[in-house]
Amino acid sequence: MSYQGLEIGHIGVMKFSDNGQFIETIIRINHQYQYLITSSSQFYLLNGISVKASLKGFEVQSSPIKNLVSGGIGLYNKFPVRKNQQTTKLHDNIKFRLYPSKSMAKIGKNVFSEPYTVSLLSKQLPSISEGSPVYYHKFPIGEVSHFAMDKNGLMRTTLAIKGQYKHLIEDRSVFWNVSGIKVDAGLSGVKVEADSLLSVISGGIAVDVASSTTNNRFESGEFRLFESNQQATSPAKEITIIFDEAYELQIGTKLRLKGLEVGEIISLTLNNKQQVQAKAEIQAQFIKQVSKQNTRFWIIRSELSLAGAKNLSTIITGVYLNVQPGEGKLTTQFIGEANAPLIANQKIGLPIILVADNAGATEIGSPVYHRQIQIGEVVDKQLNDSFSVAEITLNIYPKYTHVIRENSIFWPASGFNLDIGITGASLKSTSLTSLIKGGVNMSTPDNKALQPKAKAFSKYNLKTYFDEDWLKWKLEIPK
Template sequence: MNDLPMAKARPASNWSAIWVLPLIALLIGAWLGWKAYSTAGIEIQVIFPSGEGIQAGKTEVIYKGMPIGKVVALALDHSTENRGVIATLEMNKEVEPQLRSNTRFWLVKPSVSLAGITGLETLVSGNYIAVNPGDGEPTLMFQALPEAPPLADDQPGLHLTLKAERLGSLNRDSPVFYKQIQVGKVKSFALTEDQSTVEVKVYIEPAFASLVRKHTRFWNASGISIDADLSGLKLRSESLASIVAGGIAFATPEHRKDSPPTDPSLPFRLYEDFDSAQAGIRVQVKMTDFDGLQAGRTPVLYNGIQAGTLKALKVNDDLASATAELTLDPRAEDYLVEGTEFWVVKPSISLAGITGLDALVKGNYIAVRPGEKGGLAKRDFEARRKAPPLNLDSPGLHLVLFSDSRGSLEVGSPILYRQLQVGSVQSVQLSRNNQRVVFGVHVEPEYSHLINSSTRFWNASGITLKGGLSGVEVKSESLQTLLSGGIAFETPDINAPKSERQVQRFSLHASQDIALEKGVALTIRVDRGDGLSPGTAIRYKGLDVGKVERIELTDDLQAVILHARITQATKQIARAGTQFWVVKPEVSLTRAANLETLVSGQYLEVLPASQAGAVQTAFVAAASAPNANAREQGLRLVLSAARRGSIKPGVVVSYREIPVGKVTDFELGPTSDRVLIHILIEPRYAPLVRSGSRFWNASGIGVDAGLFSGLKVRTESLEALLEGGIAFASPNNPEMGGPAQPGQTFALHDEVLPEWLAWAPKIALEQ
């Protein structure tokens, strides 16, 4: 029996795992296909006049700095219209809603013109196509613009329309100026419908929009404005940029400062030039010299550049003056302040030369010097009778020269260095005390390095004569100085230090010989300048060793500086330790000193340093002659008194009415309850002073009166009566004690006791 199970038949399967891979590949391919379709760009066509600068596969489409497409193909337009080159652009799908009929395309490439450089970024990234989205019907065909479109009217800022008779040199992007600051630009320009005027669209940046008011005036500031006639040639330009690229300037007349804001929908007139715009600032100037001035023609010039015009001239009631009404450039508004100066320039011929030569050609004109910016605003002025001296901030070196006389010098006289003119005299006036003549001098910038502390100036005017047995010498600096006067200078030490003062001061010597006198220049500071003047002698032991050349106050006005020159013993005097003091007359009941100064005047005494020291050229004068007692030999003692009385330095100390010493100084004691008087006993008489000696005040008169004894008058000496004095006596042997020691202190008694006068010790004196 067969127990094996029966076999069951099962149909064979057609599925195999090998088909999984193709299925996956199919799904991936389908996904990639859908992805490519969904992200595929939109192809559009843009017609350009030329394909220059456009490359298929490289030139991008840029919007606000971001790439949104690329050129994929270029082809010529084969239509009958032959419109140029058709560029096929593949645009990103997200920009499809912006592809409308008013969307504009244009090619951006570097461009250099008079108005400036544009498209500079394409030098690195290459040319690109810019796009400006617009409205309209959806389309895929566009006509490119030949250049970038003008600024949109919805751009923040002020958009205005100007109407002009002609365009001039204005162009797109030409600048718009306000006080020479660019505040906007020209957007576009076109002829009006009737072709009679030019319509210029301008844009003002938001920060400057408020500057344009209802009564604002615009004028064409392009290039250079030339106005020539017999009165001269007038040139005007707003800036270098406007000369090259054209430009527009505007301002609101001063008398219209309350003008309301403008209505952008209303057009402005664009005037031909500044004068036509009549936007100037009106100023009134009172003049006493108005000969040759013509209203409407006489210009107002600043450094040769026209800054305004004389609009009206009216003679005042006094018939001696006139009021001129000027119209000045609005750019001068900040400088019409206190300190602004006006004067009339006309040709003048004098010995100093010809001035105002330019007025011979263009006629008399009004010159102006602006005041310091930021000062108090002013519109009424009074003209000067002549040109003012140069401002201290003008380029060059400004000096002040002091002289005892003017000579033939006048404004315009030359400043000469080796007979080469390097400057001129700017002003002539008296000093504050009316004792000297002060010359304001200007040296040109290229020669300012020739002036330093060693420079010496002299009056080179006229002829210098020197005569003697050997003949006569005639000398003149130049023919010009012979006629008109002049100042010459020499700088012996070109490496000498320069003064740090803004306006340096020098003495103007009478001649070259005096100016170039050799020696060492010193400065001596004194408390007061009473009796001192240029020429005051400096003496040592009665001999003149120098003199004072000029005197000036210190910057803080607390002292006086003497500028002196030492001509003898310069090495011994110009060093540390040297002392100076002023010698004045002294007159008292007992003493008269320095009486010669009553006739010859005060002088400076100098005491050279006793030891060699460092070189020194700046000194401070002592209030009085240095105390020479310190170097004197003898016995120095101290007397203690309740008060000084009439005792002073120099008072005689006597023994038996014989002068044996003197008072050298006095001071308060350490506790301020006593006066300490320092005395010096001559060496020969030093043994007279013993430890038991008595000192008393011998000043004045002692009077003893009695009914029966009568009147007794006592005084030590006539000198002690008038000036004061000290006397002393020593006890008899052996009560006198030992010799006094240097510095020993004795009491100074007010009265002398009779017994002291009876003392008569025998003391041997030193031989």
């Protein structure tokens, strides 16, 4: 019998217990060392040299030469015991449990508890094998015991959790696969994720406690086995977005809100109306912003025209869906748009209508100018009910709505004017943008008193000519 390598007693008698189920060993402790034995003392077998090799390294435990032949018993006290320390006096023939090793003695009596069995269900067999470890905060608490096919066609993975750790498993526990290496390769780089070297080689399952809202069980009561930590602890929410056509969408297309990636498309199918049905997973932290009524989704892709180039990065990264959060209750059904909205919500102001013999070079999105400052844009153009004239609808931005008065005038800013005289030729255009995209100029006469503000959908005639005196008007217009 030894303590920290020092012999403190010897084995007296070995016999079977009265019920014949155990072996009792009587130990005689030398008088001067009896103070070392307390009610919390633990004893373990000394069996010569013990070598334990694993991916974690080599662990070698050796005992004195005497024990190589005859074996022995070691004493373990969790806290040091001093000779003059007051301890509870032990009665003779008190019985202690004998542990097979010092490491088990440190764990205590719970090491002999029966394993706690847990069943997990998943659609596919995880990349693990029998004996793969089960981790709690990366600490092994059990292992995979066996696999089976559930009556519903799901794969059943059974875990054996060590008895001393069974209290870590509760109703809100979530389990996920940490086996192998996960590689996410894209144009932005390669991301490699591995939980540990041990899990790379032998596979493994992790367990933790998640929020009460996690859907961690099947209806039958068995736990779900998730594919990743994110699915287990922060499950994404699935929404459906309907498009008339798929355009350049594909599985993996990202959803972005103000530049942040908030989800991605996981499937593309046709519904019974032959519309494209895109299912997308929204990350948990963005569900409240994205999954609201009136949220808008539109496709961002590269555009090349005489007016310039837009979103050229999508040529390399691929198209993505831009998200504009709405207001209202949470929902999962949305209508997608092929292009960005003509006017952002914060720019919807005063709508007015210009009447003209023809729409000319004005296009949707063409600017509306006042003193060469853009104050609005063209949002629509169509023929009137009798098809006799064209009607061009403008939207004046909110901060400029007071500029439009009942007597304001409008004329085309599109194209250019070529003025030829004795001194030469002069090319005039409001701006390069209006030269390419067309547009509308406006002003208000200053030779009359200030007229009332224009009302929504007021109609004005679009002038067919241009008078330079209009540019000299300097009517003061208060807000």
